[in-house]
Amino acid sequence: MREDQLPEPSEELAARLLARVGFGNRFTATMVHPHTGPLAMDVYSFQHLVNLLNAPGLQIDFKALATWLDKVMGDAELAARTQAATEEGPQEKARSTARALMQERLEQCRVMIEEDPDLE
Amino acid sequence: MNGHMGKILRVNLTSRQISTINTADYEEWYGGHGIGSAIAFDLIDDWTIDGFDPGNVVTFMTSPLSGTIAPSASGRTEVQGIGVQAYPIAWFTRSNFGGRFSGMLKYAGWDGVVVEGAADSPVWVDIRNDEVQIRDASGLWGMTTWEAQEEIWRQVGADNVKDWRQIGSGRDSGRTTQRPAVVAIGPAGENLSRTACLLHDAGAGGGQGGFGAVLGSKNLKAISVLGTGSVQIGDPSALLDARIWAKNNYAMDLDNLTDGWTQLDFSDPVSAGYFGQGPLAPKVGRPSGCLGCISACRQRYETGQGNESICVEAVFYIGYDIMRHGQPTAANNIAADLLNQYGINAYEARTMLPWLIGLNAMGVLGPGMEIDTDLPFDQLGSAEFADVYLRAIAFREGKLGDDLAEGGARCAERWGRLDEDLASGLLDYAYWGLPNHGYDPRAELEWGYGSILGDRDINEHGFNPLFWRPTGDIAAGIEPYYSAELVATIYAEKMIPYEGDPLMVDYSTENMYSDHWAKTVAWQRHYTRFWKQSILYCDWRWPNFYNPYAPDDRGITVEGEPKFLNAVTGGNLSFAEGMELGRKIWNLDNAIWTLQGRHRDMVHFPEYIYTVPYPAGMSGPSYYLPGRENGNWTYIDVAGRVMDKAKFDEWKTKFYTLEGWDTSTGWPTRSTLEGLGLNKVADKLEANGKLGAS
Numbered sequence: 139m140r141e142d143q144l145p146e147p148s149e150e151l152a153a154r155l156l157a158r159v160g161f162g163n164r165f166t167a168t169m170v171h172p173h174t175g176p177l178a179m180d181v182y183s184f185q186h187l188v189n190l191l192n193a194p195g196l197q198i199d200f201k202a203l204a205t206w207l208d209k210v211m212g213d214a215e216l217a218a219r220t221q222a223a224t225e226e227g228p229q230e231k232a233r234s235t236a237r238a239l240m241q242e243r244l245e246q247c248r249v250m251i252e253e254d255p256d257l258e
Numbered sequence: 259m260n261g262h263m264g265k266i267l268r269v270n271l272t273s274r275q276i277s278t279i280n281t282a283d284y285e286e287w288y289g290g291h292g293i294g295s296a297i298a299f300d301l302i303d304d305w306t307i308d309g310f311d312p313g314n315v316v317t318f319m320t321s322p323l324s325g326t327i328a329p330s331a332s333g334r335t336e337v338q339g340i341g342v343q344a345y346p347i348a349w350f351t352r353s354n355f356g357g358r359f360s361g362m363l364k365y366a367g368w369d370g371v372v373v374e375g376a377a378d379s380p381v382w383v384d385i386r387n388d389e390v391q392i393r394d395a396s397g398l399w400g401m402t403t404w405e406a407q408e409e410i411w412r413q414v415g416a417d418n419v420k421d422w423r424q425i426g427s428g429r430d431s432g433r434t435t436q437r438p439a440v441v442a443i444g445p446a447g448e449n450l451s452r453t454a455c456l457l458h459d460a461g462a463g464g465g466q467g468g469f470g471a472v473l474g475s476k477n478l479k480a481i482s483v484l485g486t487g488s489v490q491i492g493d494p495s496a497l498l499d500a501r502i503w504a505k506n507n508y509a510m511d512l513d514n515l516t517d518g519w520t521q522l523d524f525s526d527p528v529s530a531g532y533f534g535q536g537p538l539a540p541k542v543g544r545p546s547g548c549l550g551c552i553s554a555c556r557q558r559y560e561t562g563q564g565n566e567s568i569c570v571e572a573v574f575y576i577g578y579d580i581m582r583h584g585q586p587t588a589a590n591n592i593a594a595d596l597l598n599q600y601g602i603n604a605y606e607a608r609t610m611l612p613w614l615i616g617l618n619a620m621g622v623l624g625p626g627m628e629i630d631t632d633l634p635f636d637q638l639g640s641a642e643f644a645d646v647y648l649r650a651i652a653f654r655e656g657k658l659g660d661d662l663a664e665g666g667a668r669c670a671e672r673w674g675r676l677d678e679d680l681a682s683g684l685l686d687y688a689y690w691g692l693p694n695h696g697y698d699p700r701a702e703l704e705w706g707y708g709s710i711l712g713d714r715d716i717n718e719h720g721f722n723p724l725f726w727r728p729t730g731d732i733a734a735g736i737e738p739y740y741s742a743e744l745v746a747t748i749y750a751e752k753m754i755p756y757e758g759d760p761l762m763v764d765y766s767t768e769n770m771y772s773d774h775w776a777k778t779v780a781w782q783r784h785y786t787r788f789w790k791q792s793i794l795y796c797d798w799r800w801p802n803f804y805n806p807y808a809p810d811d812r813g814i815t816v817e818g819e820p821k822f823l824n825a826v827t828g829g830n831l832s833f834a835e836g837m838e839l840g841r842k843i844w845n846l847d848n849a850i851w852t853l854q855g856r857h858r859d860m861v862h863f864p865e866y867i868y869t870v871p872y873p874a875g876m877s878g879p880s881y882y883l884p885g886r887e888n889g890n891w892t893y894i895d896v897a898g899r900v901m902d903k904a905k906f907d908e909w910k911t912k913f914y915t916l917e918g919w920d921t922s923t924g925w926p927t928r929s930t931l932e933g934l935g936l937n938k939v940a941d942k943l944e945a946n947g948k949l950g951a952s
Binding site: 161164166169171173178182189227230 | 619
């Protein structure tokens with residue numbers, strides 16, 4: 139186990155991270171493109187958000203992300219790690235760091251819980 | 259006038275008569291939008307008719323620069339008529355598409371096409387130089403936009419691109435290897451969806467206004483044109499010199515790139531690697547451009563998917579594709595193709611989708627819910643979902659499709675959700691029941707003000723570098739390439755006739771309801787009405803205010819626009835005179851909207867623009883724009899801002915005063931109209947009880 143590896147989530151947390159959230163708990167990111175300007179992207183699951191972090195032109199408020207991970211997803215550990223890793227530096231670097239952390243957590247969850255069959 | 263072909267084609271679909279209008283009769287307007295508005299004003303008597311009424315007139319106009327080597331000005335076509343998309347009144351409006359239609363129309367000898375009436379059965383218009391036929395389109399009806407174009411190519415004998423085609427019977431009547439340029443409607447237009455667009459070639463769409471449905475209501479499937487002539491240039495040597503001058507002074511130096519945000523400059527090189535789907539496509543592509551363009555921002559791909567899509571149609575589905583698959587896949591490109599083939603406005607498709615997803619998450623829309631639908635949200639992000647969703651709109655499939663085909667605003671009204679969802683902003687329709695472009699009124703003031711004072715989402719990007727450069731640089735962790743004070747100075751220099759006022763680009767909240775912003779909005783309305791929409795310089799290349807490769811960082815705008823125009827016409831029009839013509843056209847348009855029922859009291863944004871903070875800063879990027887803070891120029895973050903409804907209302911008085919309009923109604927006055935030579939327009943307003951008080 140790497141020194142900085144995220145500790146295993148509980149089964150309850152893993153299930154929560156793999157579930158969809160309701161309208162009031164959605165996370166909103168922004169995709170920017172020169173022709174369209176910034177366009178909001180509402181995200182209703184942790185898995186979708188991890189995937190969306192690969193999108194070109196995606197912009198994230200990392201404080202809002204950490205709050206969402208903590209309060210909505212209930213993952214205080216991931217929230218704290220994400221916040222610490224994204225507090226400084228340019229948006230692109232922070233996004234890459236956050237993506238790596240969240241991808242790691244997602245894989246831990248997938249090992250623990252069978253994947254959502256709706257997702258490819 | 260050199261650059262004009264001398265005649266405009268007039269097609270009456272009701273009587274099936276074909277006639278001509280002398281371009282010289284409308285020469286004072288130069289081309290494009292100006293001529294289109296003037297012809298529509300002359301031909302439409304009752305301006306309270308619906309866009310679906312056979313009395314509606316649709317114009318397709320070129321400019322003197324169409325079909326010439328003027329950079330990024332040769333391939334645009336301006337479309338006008340009473341629309342069917344805006345809400346609650348579908349204004350007399352405009353759309354515009356690129357490609358090669360306008361140039362081909364000129365080569366065939368025509369400066370435009372005016373469509374009147376409605377056919378009693380499906381038809382298409384076949385133009386081959388002077389020979390014009392209204393042909394039976396019963397075999398084309400039901401086809402997608404692509405299928406219809408291919409079938410027309412076959413019927414014109416142009417299905418093999420390598421063959422020479424003879425036009426006419428005479429030896430010198432003309433030969434060409436070109437295919438006809440065809441603008442067509444798809445199933446969405448045939449089914450009178452208010453979201454229906456016009457489509458030319460693979461991806462050149464005229465999206466706004468619902469003109470696909472207007473043509474559908476006229477039973478007009480397509481207009482095809484094949485020409486073998488040429489455009490008379492007033493001073494060919496000057497035109498060539500102007501091209502060389504522009505290249506030497508404003509073109510990007512590939513060996514000495516300044517930074518990563520130069521895409522927005524006139525000087526940019528082939529940008530296929532950035533725009534549209536370049537970095538998103540699963541396969542390699544090559545650049546493709548509109549006629550005469552220096553940029554070639556479209557692409558064609560090895561896969562054949564997503565070809566020539568460049569604007570929002572190329573990215574409207576990308577986020578869902580990536581959310582599902584973790585990376586861009588063919589689903590995004592297939593979605594773009596379906597959109598184009600069905601002939602649907604990309605912004606409506608894009609903006610209705612998150613609204614539907616939100617309603618589903620709220621438990622309002624879905625199987626067995628209040629709005630009962632079997633739209634397969636579990637397949638969102640797949641090509642299959644895109645097809646189901648877009649087919650529903652285009653074919654009015656089921657109750658959901660029939661409602662969505664009305665566009666977001668009217669759909670929400672049918673569902674009794676319009677007020678609630680515009681209050682919350684879940685339905686992100688920012689002006690006249692039309693989708694928010696993304697350059698939000700709470701941030702980019704010229705975009706919001708210009709749209710609500712006009713007829714549509716203006717879709718004019720000339721001020722966007724003020725956001726892109728600093729926001730991009732700051733997001734990348736580097737100092738903005740230009741200081742806020744310098745860009746304000748450069749913009750102020752170029753905003754003739756209001757030059758010398760840098761506060762015209764001070765986006766601070768303290769300045770946003772000022773007289774300075776009245777001038778900014780007036781400048782942009784006048785500039786675009788003439789230089790972009792009448793002379794048809796491409797919005798994505800013009801204007802160019804600042805340019806890191808240019809002398810003193812000053813871009814080509816002011817000097818460039820008239821230089822190319824005068825070389826073609828042989829005239830001597832100044833930039834300022836062009837701006838005054840833009841003011842004239844803008845006044846004519848406002849007179850028409852007045853006749854349609856506009857009053858200043860209805861000129862307001864939906865409630866969320868006044869109450870919900872612009873969310874960019876809370877959930878996405880900061881939104882930096884130049885402005886003053888404690889008297890000093892800086893880049894200010896306008897995210898989180900709302901617009902003050904009362905202050906905006908007061909600001910309209912400043913704008914109307916500057917334009918010389920009645921401040922209590924927003925209607926044009928006789929003195930302003932007559933000062934522009936629009937006496938007959940004043941007479942018409944007076945006869946209808948709509949003339950503003952001086």
